[in-house]
Amino acid sequence: MAVPGDIGSFTAWDxxxxxxxxxxxxxxxxxxxxxxxxxxxxxDFLxxxxxxxxxxxxxSLTASFMSAVTVLGTPAEVYRFGAMFTIFAITYAIVVVLSSEIFLPVFYRLGITSTYEYLELRFNKFVRLIGTILxxxxTxxxxxxVIYAPALALNQVTKFHxxxxxxxxGVVCTFYCTMGGLKAVVWTDVFQVGIMVAGFTSVIIRAVVVQGGIEPILNDSYYGGRLNFWDFNPNPLQRHSFWTIIIGGTFTWTGIYGVNQxxxxxxxxxxxxxxxKMSxxxxxxxxxxxxxxxxLSGLAMYSIYKDCDPWTAKFVSAPDQLMPYLSLDILRDYPGLPGLFVxxxxxGTLSTVSSSINALAAVTVEDLVKPYFKxxxxxxxxxISKGASFFYGAVCIGMAGLASLMGGLLQAALSIFGMVGGPLLGLFSLGILFPFVNSLGAIVGLLVGFTVSLWVGIGAQIYPPLPIRSLPxxxxxxxCNFSTIDTNWTLTTALPTVTDMLLEAQAGERPALADNWYSMSYLYFSTIGTxxxxxxxVIVSLLSGGLKQNVNRDYLLTCQDFDYLQALFPSSWGKESEKVEVLNWKTRDSDTYPEKGTDNPAFNDMEMHNTEKNEKVNGVNP
Known part of the structure; x- marks a missing residue:
């Protein structure tokens, strides 16, 4: 098998x-x-x-959160722990249905730019400000x-600094975000998702050829215990199981697709x-x-390296470097293809970072600038939008340094979305699904959810779960052929035993909560917060008179929002819904829609409707 220095290097074509x-x-x-x-x-810009x-x-949606974290982290996850991650396919389907049928209709009807505008309309400015800051x-x-992730790949494969x-x-992302705005973000994402698929495909096809077909890969994976799709263990302390992925994954990813700016x-x-909806x-x-x-890349990697694990043999220094190592190993005779994988x-990084920068600029302008500089x-x-894009690009470059301290990329990324995204998902759900929830209940619920999810999340970083909870x-x-290895390389001849790992984990003092509360699967962080x-x-709102308030139906999910159910209701309901939606759009931007402010009674009625929204306090119409 390959030894250090025997996997090739970048050529001019790469x-x-x-x-x-x-x-x-x-x-x-x-x-x-x-x-x-x-x-x-x-x-135009945002x-x-x-x-x-x-x-x-x-x-663009696919590219944004199928980032370098996916390109590098998911194959390494499958290689080490098995194909349980495939169950996320079910989770994604549930998330898309929830996002398109619950959250999208309300946001689209209101014609907002920042999702946090909704929080002011439904509750008050303070709730909006908290949501924006979180x-x-x-982000x-x-x-x-996700900036740090491909840097690992480049450092491992090309020896770039x-x-x-x-x-x-950061510089490339900041450049085209600042220049072209959302349209540039979307169309670069379209191009980049094609590059992502092409890079994966080149590795998979070459791996199939090297192993003599797909059947040997699947056989090796089966006998190596990697085809472990259906683990129904309900224990919440198990890192990945059917239930942690379906339940915890649904909450985590709905926080991303349903309410994330x-x-x-x-x-x-x-x-x-x-x-x-079609998008x-x-x-x-x-x-x-x-x-x-x-x-498939993870399974192919296992089939190729089942007898010579590059990480255990210290050919790579971290699991997230396994995929770039594989690409340079099996594609070294095909100039340009290792460069395609990198x-x-x-x-993956460019698409995610650009989307994040554009979203940060949007919430800054809509939530922190326009309300106070009218x-x-x-x-x-x-x-100002372009300046905000440039500023956040610089900030994100600086924050990339923290990624080197956070361990595995995949788990770190999803942990962040769980700790912060879960409580925010709970906040928007309170506004859209519960008419009696008031601003006090929303604030208290958000703060409690955030505090508890942050508590368990930080505790899990300080006191990682015992290895027996997540054994690879x-x-x-x-x-491995070690005969030509430089003597300066430190080799591991065998994996540590379970006993060794337990003794190491228990060497330091661990609080009583460490082996239960802090050892919970990271996918449940979002579930707890939500x-x-x-x-x-709900409880605080009921105790503080929430049932007495009268909330505008525009801010709630209603039966009319389910297009496929409108046949069951009077036709006038659907028409009224369409009228409200169009009018909301028309009155959002006088530069784009000059009809605003004319003598058209319909537009004047809507103008008064929007004025009432802005004057409303604590979810109660004046």
């Missing part, structure tokens, strides 16, 4: 492929900086003029991780609600495709 990916991404940003007269208003269609938005913190931390790669990632901003920028369902196909590629990992015109707001599948180095936020919010 650098050409990699450079082309960066160049095309930058050119797309430049094009949309000037196309159609440029980004004249903040709505929302693409609300003219996007379903397919490009769907591919989102900014969550900056997550973006730091680690932090030079980190800075390069980075995702919502794209699908509510579609030109019709039909396109918005989510087409995106589901993309999620399945990327997940299948990642799982471009694949890099594309005299700013659209030209100034457009420049057996790996071997018996087939459920607690909802339960506490």
């Amino acid at each position: 650098y050409v492929v990699f450079a082309l990916m960066l160049l095309i991404s930058a050119v797309i940003g430049i094009y949309y900086a000037f196309a159609g007269g440029g980004q004249k208003t903040s709505k 929302m693409g003029g609300r003219s996007m269609t379903a397919v490009p938005v769907a591919l 989102f900014i913190i969550q 900056i931390l997550y973006t730091g991780i 680690l932090w030079g790669a980190v800075v390069a990632t 980075s995702q919502v901003q794209r699908y509510i920028a579609c030109k019709t609600r039909f396109h918005a 989510l369902y087409v995106n589901l196909v993309g999620l399945w495709a990327i997940l299948s590629c990642a799982v 471009a694949c990992a890099y594309s 005299d700013l015109n659209e030209t100034k707001l457009s420049w 599948k057996p790996l071997s180095i018996e087939g 459920v607690l936020a909802i339960i506490v919010g």
